[in-house]
Amino acid sequence: MNADEWLRTLAAELHQRRVAADAARHVVVEAATHLREDGRDPWLVLGPPGEYAAAISESIGPAPRPRPGPVRLHAQGITKRYGRHTVLRDASLTVRAGQIAAVVGANGCGKSTFLRICAGLVSLDTGQVTVTGRLGYCPQQGGTADFLLPDEHFVLVGAGRGVARGPARRAGRTAARQLGWEAGGDVLTRHLSGGTRQKLNLTMSTLSEPDVLLLDEPYQGFDHGTYVNFWDQLARLRDQGKAIVVVTHLLNQLDRVDLVLDLTAATRGERA
Numbered sequence: 001m002n003a004d005e006w007l008r009t010l011a012a013e014l015h016q017r018r019v020a021a022d023a024a025r026h027v028v029v030e031a032a033t034h035l036r037e038d039g040r041d042p043w044l045v046l047g048p049p050g051e052y053a054a055a056i057s058e059s060i061g062p063a064p065r066p067r068p069g070p071v072r073l074h075a076q077g078i079t080k081r082y083g084r085h086t087v088l089r090d091a092s093l094t095v096r097a098g099q100i101a102a103v104v105g106a107n108g109c110g111k112s113t114f115l116r117i118c119a120g121l122v123s124l125d126t127g128q129v130t131v132t133g134r135l136g137y138c139p140q141q142g143g144t145a146d147f148l149l150p151d152e153h154f155v156l157v158g159a160g161r162g163v164a165r166g167p168a169r170r171a172g173r174t175a176a177r178q179l180g181w182e183a184g185g186d187v188l189t190r191h192l193s194g195g196t197r198q199k200l201n202l203t204m205s206t207l208s209e210p211d212v213l214l215l216d217e218p219y220q221g222f223d224h225g226t227y228v229n230f231w232d233q234l235a236r237l238r239d240q241g242k243a244i245v246v247v248t249h250l251l252n253q254l255d256r257v258d259l260v261l262d263l264t265a266a267t268r269g270e271r272a
């Protein structure tokens with residue numbers, strides 16, 4: 001790895017660790033000067049760029065988080081029945097710009113139903129949902145078209161917003177790359193692996209630049225690296241001011257979210 005590559009990797013690692021942009025630029029300039037003066041292999045002088053970035057990040061800490069902004073999603077007193085089965089009872093959630101909310105609870109407690117109600121895909125019996133801004137929704141499964149290429153999905157999403165085919169394709173491929181996926185191939189969606197189809201779903205939900213992003217366990221089938229990228233990407237989207245709601249079973253990630261709605265208590269299998 002030459003000095004330029006080492007510095008590029010360092011910059012990416014600092015960004016990933018959410019070191020403030022100004023501080024990161026300063027660190028990279030200092031490292032470049034040091035390497036130029038020393039003249040030896042950067043690995044011998046400063047070690048692996050990832051470890052160097054980790055040490056920097058530890059010493060100066062991540063960039064301060066922007067304060068949450070205005071309310072983007074307000075779900076109040078949601079009740080939903082299927083026949084005699086009360087799936088949701090008086091469930092409420094308020095999410096502001098710049099916040100991530102996790103919706104958790106036992107299997108069948110109504111997490112997907114709640115999200116679909118927030119997305120306007122399922123009617124509610126009582127309560128109210130108000131969304132301010134553009135909405136993006138990533139379903140647990142489905143959502144892709146078997147006989148289209150990934151690029152054609154990006155073009156369709158772009159067309160909905162009046163974006164031309166070329167820029168729409170490029171935007172899709174760039175977003176996919178953030179999940180470690182090179183999406184520009186000529187493989188029909190029905191031949192993609194389950195995890196890759198889910199990356200396509202997730203990519204599409206972010207492409208329309210939503211203000212409110214609803215994600216229903218979007219990481220199913222992701223390998224470990226993609227899974228880590230996913231949570232990093234959520235943190236970036238939050239820092240850009242998105243309001244995000246993510247259904248998750250993975251309680252070990254709850255330190256990465258701002259709000260938790262546990263629906264187990266809101267249902268407990270009650271029947272009318």
Ligand SMILES: Nc1ncnc2c1ncn2[C@@H]1O[C@H](COP(=O)(O)OP(=O)(O)OP(=O)(O)O)[C@@H](O)[C@H]1O
Binds near residue numbers: 105107108111112
């Ligand atoms: N269209 C429907 N008609 C009848 N019952 C339904 C319908 N959709 C969901 N249900 C029922 O509502 C309950 C909640 O389902 P939902 O998929 O919202 O749960 P969940 O918490 O997301 O589950 P999981 O953790 O397994 O994904 C379940 O008992 C389910 O069978």
